[in-house]
Amino acid sequence: MNYSDFDLGMTTKITRRDLLQDAGLISLGLGITPSAAAATTLGADHTSYPPTRTGLRGSHPGSFEGAHAYARDGLPHPKPQPLDEAFDLVIVGAGISGLAAAYYYQKRFGVDRKILILDNHDDFGGHAKRNEFHQGGRLQLAIGGTHNLEYWQFSETVSALMQTLGIDIPKLRQQTDFNYGRNGAKGRAIWFDAETYGVNKLVTGCSLKGPPSSSPLPYLDQFPISTTAKTELRAFYKRQTDVLAHLSSAERADYLHTTGYFDFLESKGGLGAEARQLFKTACHGSWGLETACLSVAEALDDGLPGLNLIGETAAESDWDYPVGIFPDGNASIARLLVQRLIPSIAPGVTADTIATTDFDYSQLDRPQNAVQIRLQSTVIDVAHQKGAVHLTYLFGGKAFALKAKQCVMACYHSVIPYICPTLPAAQKAAQRYQVKYPLLLTNVLIRSRAPFTELGIDGAACPGRLHSALFLMNGVETGGYAQASDDPGPVPVTFWGSLSPPDGIENFWDKLRASRTRMLNLTLEDYEREVRSVLQDLLGPAGFSAKRDILAITVNRWPHGYSHEYLDLWDPKWEEGQAPHEIARQRFGNITFANADAGASAYTHTAIEEAARAVAELGAQGLH
Ligand SMILES: Cc1cc2nc3c(=O)[nH]c(=O)nc-3n(C[C@H](O)[C@H](O)[C@H](O)COP(=O)(O)OP(=O)(O)OC[C@H]3O[C@@H](n4cnc5c(N)ncnc54)[C@H](O)[C@@H]3O)c2cc1C
Structure with a gap:
């Protein structure tokens, strides 16, 4: 149905504002150092606390423009201000891989080594993104990116890290009845929308993919086709x-x-x-x-x-898909890693209390700590010269230069050729090959799950809409956090999917680029109008009002989402050692390469394994 913005509640005041890059703006022109700016602005109150920020998150405004302009599009670099800081190791990227690399480095070389982690976002974790909502009167958590712990695929390295972090997967399993909707009791539903199919129609009891018992065959008469x-x-x-x-x-x-x-x-x-x-x-x-x-x-x-x-x-x-899951997904893993690297950020926190513990972000970038995490810092140049690594990064519109003995590049690989131009041509070509797949995860906090209960569903496939599925994010009662599946209060609805490229593009890589461009070009209002319309049409018959019942909206855009896993139709069969990821991750001087891309596999455990490898490959030279 065509609704006016007023009907949809687009004009209603809810929390959806993008907090601009406060630290960047504050530091601009004031001549203060990045670490001081970050410390002054990223306090643990709930107005500036990164996990509570709503609106456009994931690749949020302000996080990627610098890399695009200076690294990708070749704008001449501003003259960097040299920083009087000395590090044993600089890590580019504070995703799970970068954080794990810091852990493995400390384990190998000692906890007194000076490590700096730079990341372009205003929060650490990369894809391991925590979305917090407080608008319902209490903490509601939602997944902003990676969330499943597929423990049956864990190597010994990954299992050992989980144990070190105190993560008990059987216990996580016991405390979870969230089942993604896929084979959960009320997860089988397909919602046909009027714009695509001529009429709004919810068909319950079947799925477009899934076990034999969810076959649509007995339900086809109900399909509006x-x-x-x-x-x-x-x-x-x-x-x-x-x-x-x-x-x-x-x-x-x-x-x-x-x-x-x-x-x-x-x-x-x-x-x-x-x-x-369909x-x-x-x-x-x-x-x-x-x-x-x-x-x-x-x-x-x-x-x-x-x-x-x-x-x-x-x-x-x-x-059966018996994953381990925290209520904020693998953001809990990122937070446990950060706490291990910088204990003062959340003293005494454990895997049992991680979900509900506030982090003191002012601790992230303190020179007195062995590990410093510097956010909103986009690396635009990395070079190995005379036994050291020289880096330039942008913070608040200014460039800063520093030197380290060694460097782990834990950012996604397709950006590396732009920021490490002196790498061998074959290595850069291999890194460019790793075009990630875009993902979109939009969380909408609604007043109550009652309309879902009345319709008898806790999720639905939406084959005609921007997000291909939605589900209630509840039933995960781990990490000291309780959000029962039948809790009558506010609950996040997670809209999940990617973005289709425009029709008519045949080439696989062009499709990915077109999806990514579309994702970044859609405005917050576009995403908001979409989720409001879907909820109104789907839940309206059960008494839901988009104007009244939506409390907050957070759109996590991941234009660089899943790592490229080699595909039957699009990739040649590479000889052992010749696959792009194997060439892309070869050590170059004192620089090594982590990230899930280095394993050509889109998993959190791959990001960890590749971090362990990248640190093991660092030579002992230059350390003393
Ligand atoms: C929506 C989504 C859901 C997923 N779900 C799962 C799941 O359920 N289970 C699973 O196992 N895996 C999942 N994945 C895969 C996920 O990619 C990995 O699990 C893992 O989190 C990747 O970690 P990483 O550190 O390698 O990369 P990232 O998380 O991408 O971290 C790299 C960081 O480097 C930063 N960076 C890039 N360039 C620069 C620069 N120039 N300067 C500074 N910083 C830079 C990036 O912005 C990012 O913050 C999911 C991914 C997405 C996007």
Whole structure:
């Protein structure tokens, strides 16, 4: 439905304002040092406290423009002011990988080593982003980025770090009944919106991907799509065959890995464009990609339908996904790491109390501490010269230069060629290859879950909308924080997905770039209007009013989201040691390379493993 801004509550006063880069603005022209500015402005009160900031977060305004202008677009660097600071190690990027690198460095070389971590955001953690809401009268936490701990994939290195941080995954599991909505009791629902499908229609009981018991087959009559599309889908879901029976096992594997899933749906599944559209964005959350970019094997592995056409079946248990999760996701991991590096930031905090403990951000960048974390600081130049590493970074519109004995680049790799121009050409080409997949995670605090309860859902796929899914963020009662699934009070609704590129772009890398551009070009009002309209249309029949019942909105944009994992349809098969990430992460003088990109794998545990490797690769030279 077309609502006026007034109807949607766009003119209602809620917390959605972007706090500008206070520290940057304050320091501009005042001649004070970055660490002093950060200390004066980032106190632990709830007006300037970074996790409470709403509006555009993730890549927030002010965090990326410097890198784009000076590093990417080649604007001549301002003359840097040399800083009289000496560090053993400078780490570029305060994501999980950068923070873990500081931990491993201390472990290897001693806790008295001087470490500086620089990050362009106003909060640490990178993708491990904590969204706090207080507008409902008490603390409500939501995930702003990475959140699942997929512990069954942990290496010994990662498990050991979890143990050091006091993270007990079985205990996290016991205290959680949040299930992403995917196989939770009320998670099976598809919401068709009027703008795309002509009528608003909620169909409960089925999913577009998931276990056999969530098949849409018994529900197809309710779908607001043409009779032709329904007939095609009915035949597709009902058919039990093996369309590849004539192929040898090698040919079969080749087909599954070299054929696009959408081609398969069309040629083997008999689905026309209208029926295929239903699945267009179904992998936005899990892959950050259009489903059409995936091979048959990748899409089936992600739970999309079609196993019945290749003579295979799935068990219900294949969809079990028993992750460990904190109420603010892996921001708790980032916070535990920061507390270990700078204990005075939250004295005595443990994994049991981390979720509810305020951090004193004024402790982050104190010269008397062994580890300093300097936020809102965008590195624009890094060079290895005569056994030392020279760095230039921007803070508050000014450039500062400093020197360290060694450096770990824990930022995403595609920016590195711009800021380390002296790297070998082949290494820079390999780093440029790592174009990340964009992700979007918008949290909306609503007054009560009652409308969801009345509709009998706790989440829904939204195949026609900007965000491809939404779910209630509750049922995680870990880390000293309680937000029961049946709590009647305010609750965050998480809108989850990526952004489709404009139609007509064929090249995979161009699609990613177009999605990213679209993500950065949409305004806060665009995102706000979208989530308000969706909630009004979906929940309005259950008494929800967007004007009355929305308390706060936080949009986490991640234009550089998931690391590029090699894809069947788009990447060659690399020889051992020749894959771009293996070339990209080779040590260069006293500079080594971490970040999940270094493992070509979009996981928190990869970010940790790559940090351990990057620190192990640092030579002992230059340390004394
Ligand atoms: C929305 C989302 C959900 C995810 N969910 C999961 C999940 O559930 N489970 C999982 O295991 N993984 C998940 N991931 C993958 C996630 O990327 C990794 O888990 C991990 O957090 C990556 O950490 P990192 O330190 O390698 O990179 P990042 O978190 O990206 O940290 C790198 C930091 O370096 C900064 N930086 C870049 N350039 C500069 C510069 N020039 N100067 C200074 N700083 C710079 C960046 O801005 C960033 O803050 C998710 C990712 C996203 C985006």
